Amino acid sequence: MGKTITEKLIEAHIVSGRFIPGTEIGIKIDQTLTQDATGTMAYLQFESMGIPRVRTELSVSYIDHNTTQIGFENADDHRYLQTVAQKYGIYLSRAGNGICHQVHLECFGKPGKTLLGSDSHTPMGGALGMLAIGAGGLDVALAMAGEPFYLTSPKIIKINLTGTLPPWTSAKDIILKVLNIFTTKGNVGCVFEYGGDGLANLSVPERATIANMGAECGVTTSVFPSDEMTRIFLKAQDREDAWREITADDDAKYDRIVDINLSELVPLTAKPHSPDNVSPVRDIGEIEVNQVCIGSCTNSSYKDLVTVAKILKGRVTHPGVSFMIAPGSKQVLENLARDGFLADLIQTGARIMESACGFCIGNCQSPQTKAVSLRTSNRNFLGRSGTLDAEIYLVSPETAAAAVITGRFTNPRDLGMHYPEVKMPEHFHIDDSMIIKPEDTRDPSAIEIYRSPNIGDPPVNEAFPERIKGEVTIKVGDKITTDHIIPAGKRMKYRSNIPKYSKYFFELIDGHFYKRAIKIRDKGRHNIIVAGLSYGQGSSREHAAICPMCLGVKAVIAKSFERIHTANLINFGILPLTFKDEGDYERIHQGDGLEIRDVRKIIENNGIMIVKNVSSGISFEVMYSLSDRQKKILLAGGALNLRHI
Ligand code: MIC
Ligand code: SF4
Numbered sequence: 001m002g003k004t005i006t007e008k009l010i011e012a013h014i015v016s017g018r019f020i021p022g023t024e025i026g027i028k029i030d031q032t033l034t035q036d037a038t039g040t041m042a043y044l045q046f047e048s049m050g051i052p053r054v055r056t057e058l059s060v061s062y063i064d065h066n067t068t069q070i071g072f073e074n075a076d077d078h079r080y081l082q083t084v085a086q087k088y089g090i091y092l093s094r095a096g097n098g099i100c101h102q103v104h105l106e107c108f109g110k111p112g113k114t115l116l117g118s119d120s121h122t123p124m125g126g127a128l129g130m131l132a133i134g135a136g137g138l139d140v141a142l143a144m145a146g147e148p149f150y151l152t153s154p155k156i157i158k159i160n161l162t163g164t165l166p167p168w169t170s171a172k173d174i175i176l177k178v179l180n181i182f183t184t185k186g187n188v189g190c191v192f193e194y195g196g197d198g199l200a201n202l203s204v205p206e207r208a209t210i211a212n213m214g215a216e217c218g219v220t221t222s223v224f225p226s227d228e229m230t231r232i233f234l235k236a237q238d239r240e241d242a243w244r245e246i247t248a249d250d251d252a253k254y255d256r257i258v259d260i261n262l263s264e265l266v267p268l269t270a271k272p273h274s275p276d277n278v279s280p281v282r283d284i285g286e287i288e289v290n291q292v293c294i295g296s297c298t299n300s301s302y303k304d305l306v307t308v309a310k311i312l313k314g315r316v317t318h319p320g321v322s323f324m325i326a327p328g329s330k331q332v333l334e335n336l337a338r339d340g341f342l343a344d345l346i347q348t349g350a351r352i353m354e355s356a357c358g359f360c361i362g363n364c365q366s367p368q369t370k371a372v373s374l375r376t377s378n379r380n381f382l383g384r385s386g387t388l389d390a391e392i393y394l395v396s397p398e399t400a401a402a403a404v405i406t407g408r409f410t411n412p413r414d415l416g417m418h419y420p421e422v423k424m425p426e427h428f429h430i431d432d433s434m435i436i437k438p439e440d441t442r443d444p445s446a447i448e449i450y451r452s453p454n455i456g457d458p459p460v461n462e463a464f465p466e467r468i469k470g471e472v473t474i475k476v477g478d479k480i481t482t483d484h485i486i487p488a489g490k491r492m493k494y495r496s497n498i499p500k501y502s503k504y505f506f507e508l509i510d511g512h513f514y515k516r517a518i519k520i521r522d523k524g525r526h527n528i529i530v531a532g533l534s535y536g537q538g539s540s541r542e543h544a545a546i547c548p549m550c551l552g553v554k555a556v557i558a559k560s561f562e563r564i565h566t567a568n569l570i571n572f573g574i575l576p577l578t579f580k581d582e583g584d585y586e587r588i589h590q591g592d593g594l595e596i597r598d599v600r601k602i603i604e605n606n607g608i609m610i611v612k613n614v615s616s617g618i619s620f621e622v623m624y625s626l627s628d629r630q631k632k633i634l635l636a637g638g639a640l641n642l643r644h645i
Contacts, residue, residue: 536565
């Protein structure tokens with residue numbers, strides 16, 4: 001029987017288990033990436049493993065998230081990361097060189113390879129025919145130590161693209177259509193594999209926007225074939241030798257096939273506060289726009305920004321709009337400058353920002369009170385911009401540019417212009433001098449790792465208790481994202497300082513959570529979180545599991561969980577449980593006392609788990625899904641504990 005691309009990639013890397021959807025397999029990881037906000041913890045964990053040099057084909061440490069540098073913390077973290085990279089044989093992409101996913105695509109991605117990254121948008125590498133997966137920092141540290149990465153054999157959904165994009169629509173509209181179909185919940189354990197005639201006109205950067213935002217649907221990853229378009233892109237990057245063809249067999253079998261006719265697409269937007277809240281732009285009405293931000297890892301490629309420059313040439317930014325551009329990488333910025341487009345953007349009044357995450361993670365450029373902000377980024381979760389009552393809409397670069405001119409939400413088709421034709425250059429100007437290579441360091445053993453007061457040791461947990469006895473510290477609803485759980489933005493500089501960062505746990509939902517949790521923990525009782533559907537959407541940040549570990553959280557009971565967050569909870573010794581009867585969610589309240597007896601024994605023997613609500617007297621059954629490997633990790637109190645036993 002023929003094979004899908006996903007099966008081919010997995011089978012070439014499988015080291016344990018068998019590819020049967022729903023069962024756990026281990027795969028060999030060829031490449032890893034980290035970014036600074038998740039990287040410091042990942043490298044502290046790697047250091048604690050006592051391995052002299054990374055055991056991957058390639059590992060890259062990017063500095064792109066915490067580059068605002070208010071206070072000493074970010075700069076100290078950067079220095080730490082640089083010395084770690086030099087000591088352990090890791091490439092370091094310096095601050096200013098660009099956003100990890102864009103730079104990885106340009107400089108390192110290779111068709112057919114596996115890539116594990118401590119960032120949820122790592123699947124962007126799928127645009128090159130890689131199996132690129134996002135994970136918590138500890139899983140990436142383990143991969144750097146040469147250990148396999150474990151995942152559930154996925155179901156494979158083919159997204160069959162036909163037709164051609166009409167003028168004024170682009171890759172963002174394709175992925176917003178996908179989000180409209182699949183939503184942000186219910187896709188755990190699936191891979192999106194793209195195919196169909198519609199691919200013929202989609203360049204790698206366009207595919208990258210689509211693969212990147214598959215993360216919003218919660219899929220394990222998204223995969224594109226490695227075809228002629230891939231070869232053209234790699235050649236333009238002076239890396240044609242990295243190319244090899246990878247396509248699905250004609251008779252490959254998929255779990256589901258969904259057709260999207262590109263010719264029928266119209267400009268789309270995701271309204272506040274979820275990427276799946278999708279509407280045609282024409283249905284929004286001409287509401288006033290206060291801010292436009294173009295960039296992030298999703299739409300910051302050369303083609304995106306040249307399209308914007310051509311739409312805006314000779315125009316002036318509307319007086320009601322603050323207009324930002326953050327090019328995805330130094331390469332993009334430099335090529336825009338050399339080809340004259342940067343001058344056009346500057347003339348328009350664009351505020352040119354560093355090639356970094358910046359506004360996307362709420363690190364800067366928070367909009368005004370109750371602002372309407374149009375962004376080409378991938379997430380519009382409540383509060384992520386740094387302004388709690390701002391209304392963030394996700395749009396294509398074309399729709400963003402239209403609002404820069406008119407100051408209102410505008411269907412770009414109504415601008416009355418010809419749609420600018422933009423071709424990708426046959427060769428980019430390439431200068432990778434902002435990447436420090438392992439071979440640049442003569443004597444790695446002589447490198448002394450830089451440590452600062454903001455960088456602690458990786459926190460340690462105790463073994464999992466015999467029984468859970470504690471309180472529902474908080475009860476939250478559906479689609480709680482990791483941005484709700486532990487905010488980034490101005491708090492992100494404490495990523496290397498867990499005791500400090502933990503103070504902001506659930507800050508956006510309940511400012512008193514921390515004090516309550518400490519009180520319960522200090523009474524020798526456990527904290528328990530109760531949640532609705534799709535708990536832990538969004539980011540891969542393992543701090544959403546490390547901080548609660550330090551606050552004495554032992555279990556999260558939810559209607560359902562997202563993939564990366566589940567793995568992170570287990571890695572830090574917190575038990576993810578789901579309601580057997582979702583109706584029990586209604587019968588449980590914040591402050592209720594809960595008890596699970598013999599919890600270790602039940603897990604060891606695959607027994608039925610009953611939670612006793614001591615406050616109401618009601619008992620209910622919960623489910624857990626743990627492989628033997630995960631049971632060992634959990635019972636040891638986390639993956640690092642298990643390694644050190
Ligand atoms: C994000 O887009 O939310 C982030 C910031 O890139 C995160 C990683 C992090 O929290 O550091 C992600 O996507 O995993
Ligand atoms: Fe950075 Fe935003 Fe991309 Fe996350 S989504 S990696 S914060 S640009």
